[in-house]
Amino acid sequence: MSSADETLEKIRTTVEQETPDDIEIASVTFEGPELVIYTPDARKVANRDRLVPNLAQTLQKRINVRPTQGALVDEQRAREEISSTIPDAAGVQNLDFDHDTGEVFIEAEKPGLVIGRHGETLDEISASVGWTPEVVRTPPMESSTVSNVRNFLKQERTERRDILERVGRQINRPTTDDADWVRLTTLGCCREVGRAAFILSTPDSRILIDCGDKPGAEGEVPYLQAPEALAAGPQSIDAVVLTHAHLDHSALIPILFKYGYDGPIYTTAPTRDLMGLLQLDYLDVAAKEGRAPPYESQQVRDALKHTIPVEYGNVTDIAPDIKLTMHNAGHILGAAVTHFHIGDGHYNVAFSGDIHYTDTRLLDGAVNDFPRVETLVLESTYGGKNDYQTDQADSERVLKKAINEAHDRGGKILIPAFAVGRSQELMLVLEEAMRSGDIPTVPVYLDGMIREATAIHTAYPEYLRDDLRQRILYEDENPFLAEQFQQVDGGQEMRQDIADDEPCIILTTSGMVTGGPVMSWLRLLGSDPDNTMMFVGYQAEGTLGRQIQRGQDEITLSDGSGPRAERVSLKMEIETVDGFSGHADRQGLETFVETMHPRPEKVICVHGDEQSTNQLSSALYQKFNMRTYNPKNLETFRFV
Known part of the structure; x- marks a missing residue:
């Protein structure tokens, strides 16, 4: 029995011990960062107060409970029951049944009416048909990208489940003793704007954060062949984390799959869709300008297929010793400040990605409140001493x-x-x-x-x-x-x-x-x-x-x-016209650090030209008496 199987068997034993005798556990499996429990008694599980939250706390896992096949009514009857239960005003556009998971995806113009007060309508659906309802919103504006992504992922359900199961086993593999070091290697965007890429390493895990191009500099790509990166083999990377969809952060993610990477990408759902849109356009522009694109559209589809969406504020296991939490960055739709919790409280690193600290007409300002942060990797696009924008x-x-x-x-x-x-x-x-x-x-x-x-x-x-x-x-x-x-x-x-x-x-x-x-x-x-x-x-x-x-x-x-x-x-x-940038200006960057809770011990200034990173680094050191750096590409920091 493999170590992942042993871990899963121990988890199943715990689930059965913590579950009342009248609830049958059919199977337990890993699916990406989630633990999925299949049971013919899904309704009983839902009705037992605090059962799932208590299991999640005991196991330190995100848990998804699904019904077994025998608990489901046939699809035709389920369609009729669901259609009669949901009010017409909800504007249901489509019902999509996944027979392997027992989920029914309900696309509606007004999801709130599908959910009902305190989830009453969903509960009624689940009780009458056995299927687990999941609600998705019909976009108010028709989007070919959203439609194509949803249809593509629907077509790839079987392979995607295989991917998620493999990822789950990788996440839950055994580790060495508590990590005794954490390292960060800069692969791009240091003393320059563009080609953002970093490797975060521990004795057990390696995470790639962003993988972008450099605007106006064809051929200048991240140093992916460095010993810390793909030189050790693409499968040595546990996960890719994408802060947002702009091409200077996302353009070269598909090239990883060309090199043989076959692991997960963690980002928000809107970033996933925007990433696909921008990458395909990136290929189109290259073709129109007579340039050889660095990858093909198939690799864009591979990236979408391997993407695991993460919601703001959800703590997600992405490696045996690393947990990821994403927070609103205020920069563009779905952009995230990414927080990494390493080991059992061993170390915490936050990457700002690109941030806008104050609210705009479109988005709320960036979040800077965390349980713990020892090091902040901070963008410096407008970090120069005179980089103040009008309000x-x-x-x-x-x-x-x-x-x-x-x-x-x-x-x-x-x-x-x-x-x-x-x-x-x-x-x-x-x-x-x-x-x-x-x-x-x-x-x-x-x-x-x-x-x-x-x-x-x-x-x-x-x-x-x-x-x-x-x-x-x-x-x-x-x-x-x-x-x-x-x-x-x-x-x-x-x-x-x-x-x-x-x-x-x-x-x-x-x-x-x-x-x-x-x-x-x-x-x-x-x-x-x-x-x-x-x-x-x-x-x-x-x-x-x-x-x-x-x-x-x-x-x-x-x-x-x-x-x-x-x-x-x-x-x-x-x-x-200043003031419309999606980036915080010099004052915004300083305020982000000043009001950050807790204030980090170290700040690494990146994603700005040499003058901007140097001046911001110096100012943060002088104002807040913290250790600051403005590294070059290919520098490595050991944090502990």
Whole structure:
């Protein structure tokens, strides 16, 4: 009997000892970080007060109770019973039965009506048909990504269960004695913005945190072949943890599967969907620009298949000696501050990922309250001593003033923005400003992935700010569906028509002007001094966006829709509006550390240029008397 089998047998014995005699335990198995208990008496288990929570506390496991096949009524009768139980107003779109797990997935426009008061409707469903109901929300905006991901995972259920079982056995393998060291190796994003990647190691486990590219620097990838990383073999990595979906953190995760990695990826559900969207677009852009992509779409599907969603605040076992908890980072939808609890209270490390400390129109600000943290790995994008952004109200005034001035000239406003995060923030600002009359109501054209990314936001309203969630779900006032927002879906011909037409606003990717439809818009609009180009997000060193922002007025454009290379003279107005970045500025970063509970002993400053990481590191040391570092790539820290 293998060690995992021995562990499972011990767990089953404990479950049977802790369960009343009238409840039969059919089987117990690992499924990823969860322990799954199959029983013909699932209803009795649910009705026994505190039985499952007490088992979870005793076993220190997340527990899922499922009915055995014999406890289920046939599917046709179950459909009829469920349909008659759920009120019509819930807007049920689909019932999907998983015969292997005894779960029925109920997709509905209003999940609250499916759940019922205190879960009464779900209890009634389970009691009448035996199946365990799981409720998913129908996105208020149609999203091909959400639909495709759900359908793909449904098709891959059998293989995915095999993956989860294998992962569960790996997590529950025996360990050596208490870990006597914890190490962190930097594989990228040190003294630079982009190619985020770290290896967190103990004697028993190795975790890869993020694996991104570097904007504007083709070929500069994380040091994955380092001895601490894939040089030891891809299967030496227990898990990948992804903080958020932006490509400088996620772009190269599929390449791990090309190299032979076959383990789990832990991230939030919206990050999983956005990751797939951005990675497929990454391949598409590379093909259009004549570059050889580093992986194929099959590896993107492999990554999705191996992803295990984690909800904010849930403590999740990801290795024999490491527990992960994700918290809202305030940066983009689903972005997480990742907290790692190592050993039995041995050491705690938190990675900020990218954070925004204060609330925005779209998201709540980053969480910085933890049970314990000895070391914080902190982003430093705006860590320079002069990197102070205007507050959001002032930023919105500047934005509206620039739009009004361009409109008075008869010009168009071109805003390159990240498809995920900044675009949705700007859509909320523009919708309100037009509704209140602060700016003229003109068409707002969405080019690239922006509309699809926006639809994914509405599929996960629980991750949005309360007031925005309320508007979308309960007040039938989805601001993202305002009639002025129009998708550019007619290619270059439609872009030309828009360029020849009346004043308008164009939101387009890419945010750093490194490719995508913004290149076409520069070709069409750049030579007209009545037009305005407005930067609202960080422009990394080496990107065309940074060059334009610094005043370069002769640029070379190359994309799949025009000549191989073309010189364009920029005569349009160039504006930079601070305050819309998804990153905390210098004050926000300092406040995040100052108010962090508990305040860490060490801070490692990463994800910023050399000046920013150095100045933030020095300031944190002087203000808070803590040990700080601004490492180079390929440095290793031993914490204990």
